[in-house]
Amino acid sequence: MKKKRKVSIQDIADKLGVSKGTVSLVLSGKAKGSRVSDEMCKKVKEAAEEMNYQPNEIARSLSTGKTMTIGVIVTDISNEFFGNLTFHIQEQAKKYGYTVITTNTNEDLDEFNDAVTTLLNKQVDGIIFVPVDNGQQIAEKITKRHIPLVQVDRFYPNFKANYVVVDNYKVSAKATEHLIKKGLKKIAVICYDFDVNALTERRQGCIDMLRQYKLLDPGLIKDIRYQDQEEEIKQAIHDLKNYPDKIDAIYFCSRKVFITGVGYMYKNEIRIPEDMEVVCFDKIDSFAIANIPIIYIEQPIKKMGEKAVDILVEQIKGSDDVKQYVFDTKLMYIN
Amino acid sequence: MKKKRKVSIQDIADKLGVSKGTVSLVLSGKAKGSRVSDEMCKKVKEAAEEMNYQPNEIARSLSTGKTMTIGVIVTDISNEFFGNLTFHIQEQAKKYGYTVITTNTNEDLDEFNDAVTTLLNKQVDGIIFVPVDNGQQIAEKITKRHIPLVQVDRFYPNFKANYVVVDNYKVSAKATEHLIKKGLKKIAVICYDFDVNALTERRQGCIDMLRQYKLLDPGLIKDIRYQDQEEEIKQAIHDLKNYPDKIDAIYFCSRKVFITGVGYMYKNEIRIPEDMEVVCFDKIDSFAIANIPIIYIEQPIKKMGEKAVDILVEQIKGSDDVKQYVFDTKLMYIN
DNA sequence: CAATATTAGTTAACCGGTTTAGCAAAACGG
DNA sequence: CCGTTTTGCTAAACCGGTTAACTAATATTG
Structure with a gap:
């Protein structure tokens, strides 16, 4: 197969017998300010069209930075x-x-x-x-x-x-308060453990609101690691199921944690919302197929x-x- | 703020008093074949490190193609x-x-x-x-x-x-046959209408199998357009709900169609699987939160x-x- | 009509690498 | 000891655009 080189600005210049600077000015749309005749513009554009010229953005990038x-x-x-x-x-x-x-x-x-x-x-x-x-x-x-x-x-x-x-702290506190005002007492939080503010704020928003209502139970704050989340969420749900007190609700810090968590809730025969209510940080398309009551936080x-x-x-x-x-x-x- | 130019291969060459070709050979790892002394290699590498040289991939690309x-x-x-x-x-x-x-x-x-x-x-x-x-x-x-x-x-x-x-035709036919062997008779198909083989094959796989068992009812093959899918899926579910015959199962051609469709099934108070069974082409993480029997096709x-x-x-x-x-x-x- | 301004286009440097050809010095060989 | 090979590095072209500086021809102006 022939190694046919792409047509360049120089090829157009050669064909028309003009300099490549002129061709460049026309094709990069800078002909206006730089005094190139309309006639020349037209000729160059036609030739470019005919030869199926496509600019090499790499060359352009090197030149323009x-x-x-x-x-x-x-x-x-x-x-x-x-x-x-x-x-x-x-x-x-x-x-x-x-x-x-x-x-x-x-x-x-x-x-x-x-x-x-x-x-x-x-x-x-x-x-x-x-x-x-x-x-x-x-x-x-x-x-x-x-x-x-x-x-x-x-x-x-x-x-x-x-x-x-987004206002992670504020909305997490608000969601927690919503649960409390519904009369729920034992509220668990399952959240990633890493120290980036979005997640620490979500966790802290829940914790502070629970404390405010004197409902905070440290045993219900479950930190999980990103790399082992499947296993750790499974364990967390298992723990909550067998907790001395009956748990009323679980706040999940992300959609991924929510999906995994709810899956294990069902496996542990926890009914939603009869046994526990659930909160999901973020909206998921497939809430539609869950067909259960869900409290969720919608981000823009x-x-x-x-x-x-x-x-x-x-x-x-x-x-x-x-x-x-x-x-x-x-x-x-x-x- | 000073517009400090990035350090280039030329800068390294100047500092060491050598040519930029040499520097290039060393840094691009072609020193071996091109007879550059070990001593020079070391000097160049050290200087590059010290000056925090980072290659400009754009320049390299222009040169290498x-x-x-x-x-x-x-x-x-x-x-x-x-x-x-x-x-x-x-x-x-x-x-x-x-x-x-x-x-x-x-x-x-x-x-x-x-x-x-x-x-x-x-x-x-x-x-x-x-x-x-x-x-x-x-x-x-x-x-x-x-x-x-x-x-x-x-x-x-x-x-x-x-x-x-993937083997769209074969597996769709297989899924359909599975439904039929379970004793289901009225099987609907909801699929995008565009003419790309993955989708036409999925639809055709179902149709051919239904025909083979003399169960094909053209009124149950619902084509929907991608751009208006929400509305058209809603309509399709509505139609199936009010179909003269009782429908036994619905095959959905993609995960997006499945999620939307199942959502509308619930809104129409269709129970799964008691009223109808469902098939989804593709696996979804959030099957876990659906907590219903689902037949699905898993792609690698x-x-x-x-x-x-x-x-x-x-x-x-x-x-x-x-x-x-x-x-x-x-x-x-x-x- | 000479001085000046404008127009139209050319030239060449530049962006930052890669790579081939070539040159000088050192090593080798008979 | 002189010719050949090898070694180590340099010089320069090249990739394909952009753009500032410049030239030459034409138009304008007082």
Whole structure:
């Protein structure tokens, strides 16, 4: 098979007998300001069309220093929440003319580091990422290179940088109070143990409200590790089932924990809501197939994704202000 | 803020008083074959380390013609199936040293076209994509540029190109037969209407088996459009509820259709499995929260993603063989 | 009509790497 | 000891665009 080289700007220039600078000006749309005759514009455009010219974005990037690409680092794209978030980031980025490189960390520090290095070497114009526990120094590599960034879903408290998150603490407290006002007393919390603010806030919001009503029972606060969640959630449900007191409700800190947890509740023959009520942080499409009453917290995922891109693009264009957004969530009920 | 340029190979060369060619050879690991003294290697590596040199992949790409990036085009990354598929593609690509640019088509031809154009202009080394109804000509743009590609989940029948799919027809027929052997007579099928083989095969597998047992009732084959699925699925369930005959089971062609459909079944007070049984093409994590008997078809998503990358990388490295894989699925039951 | 301004396009440097050809010095060989 | 090989590194072209500086021709102006 012939190794036919792609048609370049030089090929068009040669064919028309003009310089490649002229062709470049026309095709990059800078003909207006740079005095190229309409006639020449037309000729170049026709030739480009005829020869089926497609610009080489790599060459352009090297020259301009802009790749029109943003990097997105999430925990795990196969997780519905991050899939949704990424989707909206992509759609918004598309509007601005950016493409997106996505990577996963699996909550692992080394993978986070690799992702950052790769994206920086690929010269992305900006990075949107979900912080990983203990990874602030890695995030600082990005700022050291003066690449704009936006944290989403979580943020490093001592890191002076943009973020877009939700009111995790407030809504978790509110959900807890809702349960209490319904007359429920023994309320359990199942939450990841890592030290990123989104999760610590969710846990703390519940704890503080329980304490306020003098209902806090430390034995009902179950911390689980991300890497072994299946097993640890199973164990937590088992413990709660056999707890000395009868448990009235369980708050699950994420959709993944909720799904796993509810599954084990059924396996332990715990009825919902007769035996226990359930709260899920985040909305899941498949609530529809559960056909049980669920209290859930709805995050504005689309808005978060879009805002993250908006901020990033502003900063790529030169803005220096640090933007920190906390979106409101909604406490919802399925009866 | 100072606009400090990144340290380049030239900077290292200047500092050491050597040529940039030498530095390049050392840092790109080609020192062995090219006779660079061990001493020089060491000096260069130390300087690179000390100056915190990071290669500019864009420059490298322009020079080598390889970007070490692959493009992935799916319907919608927020859909659990495609999110999973993309995740496994990414993880496998990472093993080979490739990064991934992901884009969504939303089953729209123009978006598919834009995605292909963008990826080609970004000079990706290969493309993995989920075909869109009627988009073969767009896919051919990729082959015209001699860029390797792999179709996943579906394929264009008249397009001589790689693909990785599952035995949609066979397993759908098998699932249908399973229902029939259970003694169910009136079996409905709810499936997307577009003309891509994965879906036509799923529908046809059911139809052919029903016909074989003389149980086919055309009124029970419900085609729905992707863009209006919510409304059309709702309507289909409503129709089935009020059908002259009592319906025994519904086969749903995808997880999204299943979730929406089962939700409307509950709203119409159809009990599962007492009133009707359900079949879902694909496995969903949240089956666990449904707590009902479900017959489902499990696809080897991880294997598909990995195989797609394996094939693509082989072809990037020069192979010319057309590889077409049909993976076996499993018919599963939750009781 | 000479001086100046505008128009239209060219030239060449540059972005930051890779890679081939070539050169000088050292090592080898008969 | 002189010719050949090998070793170690340099020089320069190249990838395909962008863009500032420049030239030459034409138009404007006082």
